[in-house]
Amino acid sequence: MTASARAGQGRSVQEFLSGKLAQVDVPAIERELRRLWQEASGHPGGEQSDVARACTLNLILFTDEETAELTTSALLDAIMLRRPCRALLAVARAGQVPGVEAWVSARCHLAGTGSSRQICCEQITVKSQGQAVQALPSVVVPLLVPDLPVFLWSRTAGFDRESLAPFLPALDRLIVDSGPWELDRDHFGAVLAAAGSVAPRLVVSDLNWQRLLRWRKITAKAFDSLDIGLTPADLQEIDNVRLEFVAQGTGQAILMTSWLAAQLNWSPLAVNAHGDVTVLGFQQGPRLPRVEWVETSSPYAPEGSLTALEITLSRHRKLNLALRRLDKTPHIVARTSSPRGSSREVTGKGPELDEAVLVGCELDRLTRDPVLERALSMATRLCQLFQGGQR
Amino acid sequence: MTQTPVIENPLREGLTMERAGEPCALVIFGAHGDLTKRKLMPAIYALFVQGLLPHNFCILGTSRTKLSDDQFRQMMKESVGKFGTDMPVEEEKWERFAACLYYQAGDTASAESFTRMAGRLGELSERHGTRGNSIFYLSTPPSLYAPIVAQLAAAGLAKRDADGGPWTRVVVEKPFGRDLASARALNSELHRVLEERQIYRIDHYLGKETVQNIMVLRFANAIFEPLWNRHFVDHVQITNAETLGVENRAAYYEEAGALRDMIQNHMLQLVSLVAMEPPISLEADAIRDERAKVLRCLRPLEAGRVSDFAVRGQYGPGWIAGASVPGYRQEKGVAGGSHTETFAALKFYIDNWRWADVPFYVRSGKRLPRSITEIAVHFRRAPHRLFLPALAGPSESGTPNVLVMQIQPDEGISLKFATKLPGPTTQLRWLSMDFRYSTAFGVRSPSAYERLLLDCLTGDASLFARSDQVEISWEFLAPILESWAQPTAGGPEDYASGTWGPGASDDLLAADGRAWRLI
Ligand SMILES: NC(=O)c1ccc[n+]([C@@H]2O[C@H](COP(=O)([O-])OP(=O)(O)OC[C@H]3O[C@@H](n4cnc5c(N)ncnc54)[C@H](OP(=O)(O)O)[C@@H]3O)[C@@H](O)[C@H]2O)c1
Numbered sequence: 077m078t079a080s081a082r083a084g085q086g087r088s089v090q091e092f093l094s095g096k097l098a099q100v101d102v103p104a105i106e107r108e109l110r111r112l113w114q115e116a117s118g119h120p121g122g123e124q125s126d127v128a129r130a131c132t133l134n135l136i137l138f139t140d141e142e143t144a145e146l147t148t149s150a151l152l153d154a155i156m157l158r159r160p161c162r163a164l165l166a167v168a169r170a171g172q173v174p175g176v177e178a179w180v181s182a183r184c185h186l187a188g189t190g191s192s193r194q195i196c197c198e199q200i201t202v203k204s205q206g207q208a209v210q211a212l213p214s215v216v217v218p219l220l221v222p223d224l225p226v227f228l229w230s231r232t233a234g235f236d237r238e239s240l241a242p243f244l245p246a247l248d249r250l251i252v253d254s255g256p257w258e259l260d261r262d263h264f265g266a267v268l269a270a271a272g273s274v275a276p277r278l279v280v281s282d283l284n285w286q287r288l289l290r291w292r293k294i295t296a297k298a299f300d301s302l303d304i305g306l307t308p309a310d311l312q313e314i315d316n317v318r319l320e321f322v323a324q325g326t327g328q329a330i331l332m333t334s335w336l337a338a339q340l341n342w343s344p345l346a347v348n349a350h351g352d353v354t355v356l357g358f359q360q361g362p363r364l365p366r367v368e369w370v371e372t373s374s375p376y377a378p379e380g381s382l383t384a385l386e387i388t389l390s391r392h393r394k395l396n397l398a399l400r401r402l403d404k405t406p407h408i409v410a411r412t413s414s415p416r417g418s419s420r421e422v423t424g425k426g427p428e429l430d431e432a433v434l435v436g437c438e439l440d441r442l443t444r445d446p447v448l449e450r451a452l453s454m455a456t457r458l459c460q461l462f463q464g465g466q467r
Numbered sequence: 468m469t470q471t472p473v474i475e476n477p478l479r480e481g482l483t484m485e486r487a488g489e490p491c492a493l494v495i496f497g498a499h500g501d502l503t504k505r506k507l508m509p510a511i512y513a514l515f516v517q518g519l520l521p522h523n524f525c526i527l528g529t530s531r532t533k534l535s536d537d538q539f540r541q542m543m544k545e546s547v548g549k550f551g552t553d554m555p556v557e558e559e560k561w562e563r564f565a566a567c568l569y570y571q572a573g574d575t576a577s578a579e580s581f582t583r584m585a586g587r588l589g590e591l592s593e594r595h596g597t598r599g600n601s602i603f604y605l606s607t608p609p610s611l612y613a614p615i616v617a618q619l620a621a622a623g624l625a626k627r628d629a630d631g632g633p634w635t636r637v638v639v640e641k642p643f644g645r646d647l648a649s650a651r652a653l654n655s656e657l658h659r660v661l662e663e664r665q666i667y668r669i670d671h672y673l674g675k676e677t678v679q680n681i682m683v684l685r686f687a688n689a690i691f692e693p694l695w696n697r698h699f700v701d702h703v704q705i706t707n708a709e710t711l712g713v714e715n716r717a718a719y720y721e722e723a724g725a726l727r728d729m730i731q732n733h734m735l736q737l738v739s740l741v742a743m744e745p746p747i748s749l750e751a752d753a754i755r756d757e758r759a760k761v762l763r764c765l766r767p768l769e770a771g772r773v774s775d776f777a778v779r780g781q782y783g784p785g786w787i788a789g790a791s792v793p794g795y796r797q798e799k800g801v802a803g804g805s806h807t808e809t810f811a812a813l814k815f816y817i818d819n820w821r822w823a824d825v826p827f828y829v830r831s832g833k834r835l836p837r838s839i840t841e842i843a844v845h846f847r848r849a850p851h852r853l854f855l856p857a858l859a860g861p862s863e864s865g866t867p868n869v870l871v872m873q874i875q876p877d878e879g880i881s882l883k884f885a886t887k888l889p890g891p892t893t894q895l896r897w898l899s900m901d902f903r904y905s906t907a908f909g910v911r912s913p914s915a916y917e918r919l920l921l922d923c924l925t926g927d928a929s930l931f932a933r934s935d936q937v938e939i940s941w942e943f944l945a946p947i948l949e950s951w952a953q954p955t956a957g958g959p960e961d962y963a964s965g966t967w968g969p970g971a972s973d974d975l976l977a978a979d980g981r982a983w984r985l986i
Pocket residue numbers: 496497498499500501502503529530531532573574575576605606607608609611640641642719
């Protein structure tokens with residue numbers, strides 16, 4: 077036990093409830109939590125206090141960030157407000173000196189307007205460094221609350237399959253974010269392989285998929301809604317798809333393309349990058365649809381975000397979807413045009429970008445999404461084609 | 468003849484599209500009234516803020532009071548600010564919302580008002596792209612429901628869906644009739660113009676999250692349903708208690724009373740949800756069929772034995788939360804010799820395979836000690852009472868396990884069970900295992916009106932009462948209404964405000980060796 081850990085023992089319950097991190101001895105984490113809760117409830121095992129402990133799921137937030145407790149604090153607050161859980165912040169840092177340290181804290185909010193009752197969730201932070209990173213699962217997994225679903229949110233730049241492997245058998249859902257991923261490393265395939273290793277229990281989800289939801293919805297709607305005038309049969313007549321996205325991070329472009337290709341049964345033939353433009357060739361029966369990715373800039377869309385999608389259909393018809401700022405919020409406006417000049421328009425809400433909201437959506441779900449899984453497989457094929465072309 | 472194959476849209480797979488309804492205009496009759504201000508407008512605004520209203524949508528308010536569009540907008544803004552507590556008015560959002568709010572003064576007795584309304588709706592349909600579809604929300608005195616629908620038909624504003632073209636839906640507020648004859652008459656007036664599926668009879672209890680959870684609790688969990696029958700359930704108690712008195716609704720309440728105001732609709736709907744068989748699907752009519760079946764099985768009350776099954780009371784002066792309050796007959800607008808009941812308690816049976824001989828006790832009253840609505844399923848005792856001497860505490864006389872579904876406030880579910888007190892001797896104690904929505908899910912629950920309006924916008928009638936349910940419930944209560952209306956019947960028994968109703972209510976259960984739950 078470190079000196080600071082010893083100093084942390086016996087911390088006051090006020091500090092614990094205020095959200096301050098209290099350092100605890102690793103083997104004694106549960107015991108210390110029990111003690112703090114007992115004190116918080118006024119008397120041992122008591123129910124009378126104004127502090128209610130709530131937990132509907134386990135959320136492991138896996139990160140390699142040095143200052144993770146600071147960068148994730150507001151995020152966890154926002155998540156716990158709507159989905160009470162035991163949050164386990166698992167930090168795996170590079171470093172020379174191996175070590176594992178742990179802290180506990182409560183995150184509380186008032187039960188409702190006018191209520192003095194506090195609803196509290198607990199956060200356990202476990203930081204590991206150097207070789208001790210391997211020990212992280214052995215500390216975190218036993219701290220999971222039994223009988224409640226277990227979500228692991230991997231908040232690292234790529235997908236660290238090796239470090240995450242020991243967690244997988246304990247998980248119900250693995251949450252990744254393919255937003256920053258590029259074609260030159262196949263993280264998509266790594267995620268699918270990880271999930272496959274403990275199939276069928278583990279379900280994969282991707283924040284990027286959720287981010288694209290509104291693009292996917294309005295694209296789907298354009299092909300069967302009266303407002304826009306296209307039909308599902310037109311999906312067999314796509315010649316070209318042009319995707320514009322804000323420079324840096326091709327994850328959205330990859331996933332959107334993969335979704336279209338997988339759902340429309342397109343087989344990928346080639347992927348070529350020329351400067352700011354990437355061209356992907358596909359085959360759909362006798363047709364050879366093409367997808368172009370074009371980097372752009374936008375004053376209000378963050379890096380990697382899609383800003384426009386143009387689908388060219390046979391007979392020179394076009395479907396344009398573009399991000400526009402209406403009433404101060406981004407909306408996606410869909411419009412069709414043909415040589416005869418007809419043009420119709422529908423609008424959908426713009427993409428949701430807030431990370432806490434995106435994660436929250438994933439925490440509400442436990443079922444698998446075969447459409448996402450197909451899109452991830454397609455993304456893997458695109459990565460492989462790209463890498464093959466580079467060699 | 469060859470059929471053109473229907474081509475599916477593969478891009479739709481896995482996408483649940485938002486429940487925004489089709490384009491339509493919502494016309495509110497009684498737009499200057501209390502219900503519009505307190506419940507409807509805050510709910511519509513909340514739907515707007517959540518992006519749940521159709522894209523092509525507008526609201527036309529109407530009532531007698533003369534107001535300009537802007538005055539109406541201002542009045543609604545104030546109401547949403549005052550009553551829409553969890554969805555505060557934000558200027559920018561309100562401006563966009565207000566742009567689809569309109570008002571037209573008119574008396575429902577005048578055909579000319581409806582001709583003008585037709586013209587106005589035509590204009591609005593052009594401006595907002597509502598395609599001529601309309602929802603008419605009747606929030607007026609109930610005597611106007613049938614005349615309004617007849618006038619709408621005469622002005623060409625309401626017609627049967629089967630006739631094609633733009634659709635019409637009519638939302639009818641409670642009360643739906645005041646007895647069987649008037650409910651039947653109202654149904655037949657409405658059916659003269661509309662098909663049953665175009666009529667949405669509001670029972671706002673069905674829009675409450677916890678009420679919808681009754682079906683989930685029963686049919687999504689395998690552990691409760693095997694116990695949910697006469698072999699394991701001793702009896703069921705349903706309580707609706709309010710601390711409020713009649714407030715400013717004396718004119719309405721004097722004509723209604725607790726039986727008509729609460730039991731005929733809300734309480735019997737709760738009974739039907741607790742007692743129904745699993746529906747074959749979640750289709751509106753599949754669920755409503757099962758709810759109606761329960762009501763059909765209610766054992767008819769014998770006219771001569773009403774007092775064995777029904778009790779009524781009226782609040783006298785007393786104390787509520789430390790303040791002294793007047794009795795019902797001293798309230799403004801109440802007749803000095805009023806016989807209107809402010810409390811009613813019933814005992815009845817559901818004569819079917821599942822519930823034969825299981826008594827259901829239902830009570831509803833004003834000026835009771837606390838405001839609460841709950842359903843308590845009391846299970847039978849363990850067959851062999853091994854631990855009886857060890858059971859301590861006041862609950863030992865009651866039935867052991869109770870599953871409570873609390874509808875309001877503090878929605879939740881709790882299960883009472885016995886456990887051993889720590890220590891060397893075998894002392895038992897009743898404990899409650901509690902689940903509260905507010906603790907488990909931090910999310911905001913939509914108000915009942917939000918849910919019901921959204922369902923109406925999307926054409927889902929599952930949470931609305933159907934004509935047969937309404938008529939059966941009136942038919943069941945007819946002997947009580949008739950008996951209480953007899954001049955020889957005397958009046959309701961007085962109870963002091965702040966108590967749990969008249970003594971006869973306790974006697975109703977005591978006669979069966981039971982007692983109301985201490986809440
Ligand atoms: N308030 C509640 O909490 C509540 C709860 C459940 C059910 N309800 C039901 O909802 C309905 C409305 O209740 P409420 O409390 O809002 O009543 P209210 O405050 O008395 O409002 C009645 C509305 O009807 C209008 N009206 C009356 N006669 C009219 C006529 N001849 N022509 C045109 N408009 C007329 C009034 O217009 P003016 O004001 O312009 O005269 C007013 O806007 C009732 O059926 C009630 O039973 C109410």
